[in-house]
Amino acid sequence: MNKSRIRVLLAKPGLDGHDRGAKVVARALRDAGMEVIYTGIRQTPEMIVEAAIQEDVNVVGLSILSGAHLELFPPIIEGLRKKGREDALVIAGGIIPEDDIPTLQQMGVKAVFGPGISTEDIISFIQKEITQHSAC
Numbered sequence: 001m002n003k004s005r006i007r008v009l010l011a012k013p014g015l016d017g018h019d020r021g022a023k024v025v026a027r028a029l030r031d032a033g034m035e036v037i038y039t040g041i042r043q044t045p046e047m048i049v050e051a052a053i054q055e056d057v058n059v060v061g062l063s064i065l066s067g068a069h070l071e072l073f074p075p076i077i078e079g080l081r082k083k084g085r086e087d088a089l090v091i092a093g094g095i096i097p098e099d100d101i102p103t104l105q106q107m108g109v110k111a112v113f114g115p116g117i118s119t120e121d122i123i124s125f126i127q128k129e130i131t132q133h134s135a136c
Contacts, residue, residue, distance in 0.1 A: 004035075005033060005034055005035045006033075006034045006035070006058050006059065006126060006127070006130050007034070007035045007037070007055060007056065007057040007058050007059070008029050008034050008035070008036050008037070008057060008058065008059040008060075008061055008126070009036075009037045009038075009039065009048070009051055009052050009055055009057040009059065009060050009061065010022050010025065010026050010029075010036060010037070010038045010039065010061045010063060011038075011039040011043050011047075011048040011051070011060065011061070011062055011063070012039070012040065012041045012042065012043055012062075012063050012064070013043050013044070013045060013048060013062055013064060013068075013072040013073070013076065014042070014043075014064065014066050014068045014071075014072050015042060015066060015068075016041065016042075016063075016064055016065050016066040016068075016094075017041050017042065018041075018065055019040070019041050019063070021063060021065075021093065021094065021115075022038065022061075022063040022093075023038070024119065025061070025063070025093065025119060025122060026038045028119035028120075028122070028123060029119075029122070029123060029126070032123045032127075034123075034126070037051065037055050037057065039051050045072055045075035045076045045079060046075075046079065048060070048062070048076050048079075049075075049076055049079030049080055049083060052080060052085060052088060053083050053085060057088060058088065058089060058130055059088065059089045059090075059091065059126055059130070060076070060080065060088050060089070060090045060091070061091050061092070061093065062076065062090070062091070062092045062093070062109075063092070063093050063094050064092065064093075064094040064095070064096065065094045065095045067095070069092065069094075069096055069100065069104065070100060070103065070104075073092065073104060073107065073109060074107055076090070077090060077107055077108040077109070081108075086108075087133070089110055089126070089129050089130065089133070090108055090109050090110060091109065091110055091111045091112070091113065091122075091125070091126070092104060092109050092111070092112045092113070093112070093113040093114070093117070093122075094114075094115075095114070095115065096112050096114065110129065111125055113125075
């Protein structure tokens with residue numbers, strides 16, 4: 001990781017059209033000093049991976065409300081690995097059932113933030129993880 005600001009890509013994979021939460025998180029991350037790239041709604045896994053590579057981000061945040069996380073997240077994580085970006089911190093937010101969280105973590109999602117989580121908790125988590133990663 002370079003010594004500049006933390007770079008975060010926020011993406012809405014799939015056909016989910018509701019993005020208010022993602023925009024709230026994007027603004028909070030920006031206000032905390034991070035550089036945020038928001039891809040907008042209805043992104044394919046390939047589009048998200050390509051944007052993460054082009055923007056050289058430290059964090060890929062996936063926001064989903066549609067229930068398609070178990071179908072859409074694996075190709076994103078695998079795509080990052082294939083492009084040599086397994087070092088990117090992948091986090092998720094939205095409506096994700098508790099029972100699915102262990103599966104997502106096994107595939108490489110470092111944290112899942114559900115409804116009601118404070119933006120401060122998300123910010124702290126990202127800062128801690130990136131700081132620990134850059135110290136290695």
